[in-house]
Amino acid sequence: MNTPVFRGEMNVALLEEEEDVNQLTEYFSYEHFYVIYCKFWELDTDHDLYIDQRDLARHNDQAISHKMIERIFSGTVTKDKRVQREGRMSYADFVWFLISEEDKKTAISIEYWFRCLDLDGDGILSMYELEYFYQEQCQKLETMAIEPLPFEDCLCQMLDLVKPTVPGKITLQDLKRCRLAHVFFDTFFNIEKYLEHEQKDPFSVVRDGEPESQDLSDWEKYAAEEYDILVAEETANEQYNDGYDSAVERGVSGELVPRTEKRHFFDIPNPHCSLDLEQYEYEDDFE
Template sequence: MPSPQVLQPVLKMKVDELFLNWLSDSATQSLLKDYLDIIKSGQHIDLSGRDAQDKRLSTFNENNNVASQKNLAEKKPLPLRTPSSPPSQLKGNKKKSMSVGGTPEPITTALSESIPKFYFPQGRPQANINIDGLISKVEKTFSQFPNERATIEDMGQVAKACECPIYWKMPLFCSAGGDRTGFVSVHKFVAMWRKTLQTCHDDVSKFVHLLAKPGCNYLEQDDLIPFLQDVVNSHAGLAFLKEAPDFHSRYITTVIQRIFYNVNRSWTGKITCSELRKSNFLQNLALLEQEEDVNQLTEFFSYEHFYVIYCKFWELDTDHDLYIDQKDLEQHNDQALSNKMIERLFSGTVTRDRKVHKEGRLSYADFVWFLISEEDKKTDTSIEYWFRCMDLDGDGVLSMYELEYFYEDQCQRLETMAIEPLPFEDCLCQMLDLVKPEVEGKITLRDLKRCKMSHIFFDTFFNIEKYLDHEQKDPFSIIREMETDGQGVSDWEKYAAEEYDILVAEEAANDQCNDAQSEPPVDSRQLFCQKAHVSESWESVFEPGAFCFDLFLSFCPCFVLLLCAVRLKISCLLKK
């Protein structure tokens, strides 16, 4: 492969451009016209005049700084046709004036207007913040602990003293060195927190500063693991997971991928302060303290959503090595996806793990992105996800060739189903009318985000089941969906709720006495029973016949699971 040529600027072209720009300036033309008139009249031009130098400096400042007009108004205007030195002599005159007397003469330059600071990467500083008062509250809290040392169990009180949400306790603990020693002394914590308050002026910058690696101003995926592990260990709504440690890492992986899916809009794998400010993640994190049911926080922390994603992955991962290949993914949703799109998914276009990509596999983390994007094609991230897959040459435009490439696969599948496919030319006209691209014949990412019907567009080219569903829908219902878009629950939330109910029903119908190895490694019956707190609730309900009820349960484990699922659903409805 030939080495790429290094771009080198053409100096002559740049000089010509600057000269033309200078010559086109009205002040320059006026000055040259004065010189020309003086020369025509036969007068002598004094190139060493001080007034000429002042006038030239004033003209230069006026052209380069709008704020210099205030200073120019204070100077006396020069009489018309006063000789002045041309620009080429300005540098020589300046050197001459500096040599006389051995000291340079001061030149008054135009002062720029005072523009208030508008860029605050660490948040806008607050004028009324009392850092010493906040530190004293922290010291008072530490005085309650033995030897003024706080363990992770004590950090909830410390977080409150710092006026932070309680689930900031692990980032605060680790940032002060507690992860290495097992405790935090008051001196180390105060030094860390004082520096944080002095350099970070809003919650976003503080959160990133506490979690990020030293010297980094962004968050990577592994930065969130200790923080989320603490959420799993201490949140009441996830207490049932204590008996299922294998599920900890998979739940944490799911939450991390959902955080990056919604927050990291730049697709860099690094969450910046700017991206975090534009999201509602910290608001959801604060709600964890108030909301006992994590399933109410559907955007990031929902256990039900995790359970749906993981069960879908488990069905495809037949060898249960937490990786799937193309043949595995073909079975998703009864082979609804086209083969060409599956090939694109495994091409590395939208996956992050380069090692797994080279092996022709898809990790569980990448599957989280796939499933959410597949079931909700209306969000910006999902539109970007599928646009990357369809943009074969990566030029930022979906050409007619690329659309035909994917539609050919759809036509073949329709023919195998004894359905006559629509000719590509007719389908293309429909899609262009649907999207209404700004440039005729070229569909861009901006066009798809603007049209509000991206899900229909994408399903037409690579999802046969959803394409047929759209074809059978009433056109007026599609218009109503467009009008109510964004007002109700998202397509992903609808899908997750429906699939969760189906999974609960299937688990209830399965014979739990069968020790089949095809089920997930953790007994889902135990998970659901613990999640619904059956040991406490059902005993009070059936107290009169407790012995008979226990005997009945011992012979009917399926009924146990069904009761657990019903109990969980009732508790959620009561909380709503």
């Protein structure tokens, strides 16, 4: 019963010893927060700390299908009731989305996407449900001048990949047992990652499903890569602004010119933003 508290105390103690907080990824990581917030801020064009379906559809160059975006906003995998009532997603629900999207190998992310695909909520992914999502994938491939695999052939591949206990009926436990659930999900709603899997050596895909001995998860690798990109962009922007401001300060005649206040490229909004955590409704995660 006291294990979570004990582990929490251990991590707090480790914080006192570890100079770089980003090395403790179980609970504490500024880099992870920075990446998630910047991704959210980029989509939240009006900066009211909410995004709608159109905003979320722009994520990763519209790689995720519109049908899946609609399912996410139907409220099936969100805690905030405003998602379904007002069609707006808060930052907290975006955290769940982004981590589940970038690492589909964890139990939580598998539950997240299974709920989205399970249109009737009966706990089984029927052939009708899979075809419903696959149709949009085919349309996207055709616009890219790529001939899509017929659904029947795709279905055979996915059944061979998952190997469901009951033939023709894919359950949540089947996908959790299958070590290639990420390939399965991407096939039906993420065109970019689907093409990446298709272009890979089949043996490398199988190796991806083997028990991992690596230290970093897919999410940690993604966050580290994106953080490096964001920092590089910010540094380049600051260098550009510094060079421009230095020239403006002196002016053409060498006369000093007042320097306007410069805002940080990834400046986080002040605490007066509209995010109200007290009103956020928490429930048991994926009961």
